[in-house]
Amino acid sequence: MKFDLDDYLSDLETIVNIDSGSEDIKGISRVADFFEKKYKNLDFKVKRHFISNDSDTGCSLEITNTDTEEYDVLLIGHMDTVFPKGTAAERPFSIKGRRAHGPGVIDMKSGLLLIYYIIKAVEDEVTEDPLSICIVLNGDEEIGSKNSRTLIKEKAENSKVSLVFEPGRANGDCVLERKGISGYNLKFIGRAAHAGVEPEKGINAVVELGNWIVELDKLNNYEIGTSVSLNLIEAGTASNVIPAEATASLDLRFKSEKERKKVEDKLEKLQKNPFVKGIKTDVVHRGMRPVMNPSPKTMRLWERVDKIAQEYGMDINWQSTGGGSDANFTANQGVPSIDGLGPAGGEAHSVDEYLELDTIEPRFKLAVDLLLSLKSNPL
Numbered sequence: 001m002k003f004d005l006d007d008y009l010s011d012l013e014t015i016v017n018i019d020s021g022s023e024d025i026k027g028i029s030r031v032a033d034f035f036e037k038k039y040k041n042l043d044f045k046v047k048r049h050f051i052s053n054d055s056d057t058g059c060s061l062e063i064t065n066t067d068t069e070e071y072d073v074l075l076i077g078h079m080d081t082v083f084p085k086g087t088a089a090e091r092p093f094s095i096k097g098r099r100a101h102g103p104g105v106i107d108m109k110s111g112l113l114l115i116y117y118i119i120k121a122v123e124d125e126v127t128e129d130p131l132s133i134c135i136v137l138n139g140d141e142e143i144g145s146k147n148s149r150t151l152i153k154e155k156a157e158n159s160k161v162s163l164v165f166e167p168g169r170a171n172g173d174c175v176l177e178r179k180g181i182s183g184y185n186l187k188f189i190g191r192a193a194h195a196g197v198e199p200e201k202g203i204n205a206v207v208e209l210g211n212w213i214v215e216l217d218k219l220n221n222y223e224i225g226t227s228v229s230l231n232l233i234e235a236g237t238a239s240n241v242i243p244a245e246a247t248a249s250l251d252l253r254f255k256s257e258k259e260r261k262k263v264e265d266k267l268e269k270l271q272k273n274p275f276v277k278g279i280k281t282d283v284v285h286r287g288m289r290p291v292m293n294p295s296p297k298t299m300r301l302w303e304r305v306d307k308i309a310q311e312y313g314m315d316i317n318w319q320s321t322g323g324g325s326d327a328n329f330t331a332n333q334g335v336p337s338i339d340g341l342g343p344a345g346g347e348a349h350s351v352d353e354y355l356e357l358d359t360i361e362p363r364f365k366l367a368v369d370l371l372l373s374l375k376s377n378p379l
């Protein structure tokens with residue numbers, strides 16, 4: 001099983017230097033072109049989704065080596081990043097010491113590319129009766145996989161195992177548990193009035209919002225993993241006008257459905273019983289990722305990963321995180337799912353993001369052995 005780090009880094013440089021922020025539909029399409037060509041060279045079938053003119057996200061690729069709709073393994077990575085167009089020109093791919101930098105290098109162009117190297121090695125190794133493989137590379141993960149989630153769920157439903165190549169944690173750990181995420185847009189509509197001449201005629205949207213902030217803050221319970229955060233607020237038009245409108249964006253993270261329900265019940269109650277007379281409120285659910293809890297089958301898959309890691313002398317553990325990924329969807333479909341299988345690094349979503357070069361080859365070997373073991377000894 002050969003791995004050429006120089007080849008890998010040269011490919012990585014190419015894709016990191018293509019801007020592919022979630023809004024940059026053309027950029028995502030260029031990354032898709034890169035992978036379409038590579039997988040077609042391996043004789044894989046490549047199907048592009050969400051490419052119509054009215055698609056509001058970048059495309060997704062469905063890549064497979066089989067005509068059946070049943071897969072031994074589903075591998076997932078995302079092509080989009082959180083960085084706007086122009087970032088790659090500002091700070092292109094670079095290597096300093098044993099770390100690589102550049103937009104999306106850790107989240108997750110390195111993992112995205114590693115999937116290809118893994119598949120290529122596995123295809124070289126197993127020539128007869130190969131594993132049936134499905135790969136989904138989506139272009140909207142950073143905006144909640146709003147279009148691709150259906151595709152991912154559908155593919156997960158027909159797969160025995162799901163492996164997600166989001167980055168390994170800074171210490172190399174994988175991820176078996178992720179919190180659920182739910183987002184809401186809150187809107188308050190009152191009535192504007194001159195703050196000096198006739199304030200009594202106003203219906204103050206900010207006062208209503210302020211009361212909601214205090215009430216919702218009471219639902220935070222970090223010990224059991226619930227966080228209720230109002231992270232974006234807009235209100236008012238001028239310093240002498242009673243604000244007629246206020247909006248807020250709510251981010252909820254939870255480890256149990258019960259906690260999610262608690263917050264939603266509270267939102268309903270607040271809406272029914274406004275603090276400010278005459279105010280109108282609107283709560284729009286932006287979408288949700290379900291909780292990813294490690295099932296007994298996921299634990300069996302993890303034991304296998306752990307065993308292979310030990311054979312290579314790697315010390316990898318698993319951890320739980322509050323950040324969501326597409327593994328939330330696959331785990332929720334009841335498919336054993338492991339995430340964080342990509343190379344390790346840190347400071348994702350920031351200018352300081354980095355990839356640890358020395359974790360690339362070990363992660364490659366780990367995943368190749370895991371896939372080969374799924375062939376010889378299905379879970």
Ligand SMILES: [Zn+2]
Nearest residue numbers: 078107108166
């Ligand atoms: Zn990511």
